[in-house]
Amino acid sequence: MNHFFTVEGILYFGAISLSIIGLFGLLVSKNLFRLLLSLVLFEAGANLVLVLSGFIRNGIAPIFLDGNSGAVMNDPVPQALVLTAIVIGVGVQALALSLIFRVKKHYGSMDMRTIRSKLEREIAENAGVTPPGSNEAPAPVKLIEGENS
Amino acid sequence: MIWVVTVVVFIMLAAALAVLFLPNMIAAVVASAVVSLCLTVIFAVLKAPDVAMTEAAIGAGLSSLILAIGLKRLGYWKTDSIDKVKAGERHD
Amino acid sequence: MTKYSALLFISGLVFLLMVITGLLPIFSDSHTPMLVGKAILEGAKDQVGAANVVTSVVLGYRGLDTLGELSILFAAASVVGLVLTKSSFNKAASANNDKHDHHDSGFVAVNAIDLIFPLLLVVGMYIITHGHLTPGGGFQGGVVLAVAFSMLVIVRPRRASINHGMVSIIESFAGVSFILIGVIALFKGQSFLQPLLSHGEFGSLWSAGTLPLLYLAVGLKVGAELAGLLLALNSDEVVD
């Protein structure tokens, strides 16, 4: 336990908690916009874990300047990876937002469950089948209900 | 340094919880910007200046801008007092 | 349903916590093994020649990741354009500025943007061109440029408008030039994205071979994509 109260210990705690909060939001939120925000949090936590993997207690930033030839530098690789991951994240975020706009326009709702049930009905109608759950046994989709709802 | 980190981490986690539980969406977006700012500080502490700059520019800046546009377009941009002044421009 | 989610969540929580305990011995001793990192820190000065090692990694050792990342941004911008506008072959998107009569924002915003815009441009270009020496580079500078242009359009929609054709040409040009710089090395019998040109004097603006050129391409591409993204998101037209 004495290792916990160090810079790394606290930061690992923060990073994992951030991921878990994001994951929790992804699992329980109903609102599309809040799902998006949770995704951002989840991603931020993962990025922090990645940066932490390259951290050295007394290291300096990995830039060669005149005065620092002898010093120990932090690992530059995770930093480069996180740069990439952050930019990817913002691209996906904008993409998700544009899809949310269209979904809101079409269904007039921001509730994931409403949208999902409407979507299932539409699919069933397209296929020419009675929608699941209308008069028969409960929808068989329940069987493969997973991670995300 | 360790106390700085502790405080920043706690602010970050509090803001992250606020993102999930604040009923007002504008506040939630602002809270997510706060999370990004705290991350920027943490990255700077971790001696990762490139990442800190990116997080500040993209996480706190651009991402919040995108989310703000989203708020406006999705009709969450409602603050009662201002809306009364600018009647007629309300988005639904 | 909520019960299942909560159950899954709890199991995920326990799992992650156990992972943390698995990691504990690592940060108690010293740090990561850092095999690749050490090799890069030793070799970066001679092999790539950029003072900022992160830049060497982003554009040199892992240049392909950066190319993939640019493609992801490009894909995201394309999709946002496709989803939010009616245009076929990029035409109609620019027309919607005329249809609605936009108001300029209030006094504060207008004057602020007039004041800040040139400053943002300079800062953005500085960050891009010094990416191989100091923290920052194509991504960060590109974001600053994108925000500068799109803020101008959002705040003063009457006076300023961005030509969408121009944006798409810039993004294509930047992406193509990144690939071409990589392919030139291939034609010289070397490997794709191998750094070319002499390294120059270490730590000066003209150093690190093709890296500044690559970062310029990255900056332009990121700037164009993100500006396009922001404007598409902000345009009032949602097709159903």
Next chain:
Amino acid sequence: MNSLVLLMVLPLFAAFIIPVVAKFSSKLALFTGPVVLCINLLLIMSAWVKVGSGAHAIFLGGFLPPVGIVFYIDHFSLLFSGLIASMVLIVWPWDAKESRLYSLYMLLSAASFGLALSADLFNLYVFYELLAVATYGIIAKQKNSSATAASLRYLFISSAGSVMLLLGIAIIYTLTGTLNIAHLATMTENLHGFAGLSAFALIAIGAGVKAEMFPVNSWVAEVYGTIPRQLSALLAGLISKLAVVLIIKMLLMVFQVQAAFDLLLVVGMLGVISGEMVAWRAKDMIRMLSFSSIAHLGVLFIALSIGGSKGLWLAIAIMLHHLLVKGGLFLMADRFSGHFDKLKGLAHHSPMSAAVFLVFILSLLGVPPLPGFWIKMALVMNLAELGGGLYYLAIGVILLATIIETAYMFNLVQTMYLKADADSTPLNKRYSASYTFAKLFALLLLVSMVFVSPISKRLKDIANHSANPQIYIHTVLPARYLGEKS
């Protein structure tokens, strides 16, 4: 040989340039993609001959591994590259009017080539994400708005998966300090602890979203139900396999341990059971195909859990078979859309399409002379050889699944061969290129029935070669690192 990187670079180049080309001539933009893919096919063929039974590594940027990114080329990766190029050619959107859609298809193929070739963990993540973004776009682009909603749900699940993948990569990097898979393969002792295995679990579940893995596949029915069938053929036939390729690379090179196999085995069995149960109750073709696709990917995971070259051999065979069968079924599903009742009398209207359909279904069930039978038999025999409770359970699950499958498929075929009602017009008779391709797939299936033993021998060679970490390590890493290991 270095020029093989063009496989991935050319489509990217085309994707960037297509929007500009389209401003001058939309025809030219339309044809850029297929031309690039044809060039790629030629490149692949010449490389296939050149590589022979060996392997080759391309060092990108000229940096020797492990510091740089490496592409690893052998017959396994070339086989997949060939499949990618031909599959994208088959489903190319000839009638689309949007230039940006062509760009997305090119990005999708570039990402797929990257996934097949790359030997660097983070690089695989980047290509995986590119593949995902291109897929969201192509799905969301479809005319109906329900496709947008399906795409959005897919985006949330898949992005969560990507973040898990990233977390897994972060843990692996923390443990070993490297990302090169060959380099990781030399340090397995660091990774076989609890943290390493949990990283593998995170990677498997993250990539499993695309591979329709059991707990994270609730997007499947929605997406396949709203997009055109050709696109479903691409997603179910190819994209899901590419995610499996990512898992295979990690499993065979780094995580050859019982715990990892058990994880895949359990997930696979659950996938088989849940998929078949829902497919059994489905009332329309697309839903049935979606869930039976989940079940078959479950079988694939069971095969992988055998491990080693045998597992890889079976996995390749199952993937090829599934690609042909599911791809073919989805390609011809346009003719059979709608409730099953509408299919009554189909065989009399159009004996040809009913026959093609029958070939696919028989092979899917594993009726003796067709390749499906040999695959299923080899799988069961290998599982029995391994012994152990879980493996016997897996045999039971596979047999049970076959019974359920037979029940509902038989029902369907019976309906098709019933006498039609006078007023029913079940068949969508309009000519479509995809139906021709479906016939081609069926023909391939029948031809491969004759050549079962040479094909399986060839696949065994490929698997033996690709599942051997030593060859992988010696091809990729310079001698310096090999010395350090011992």
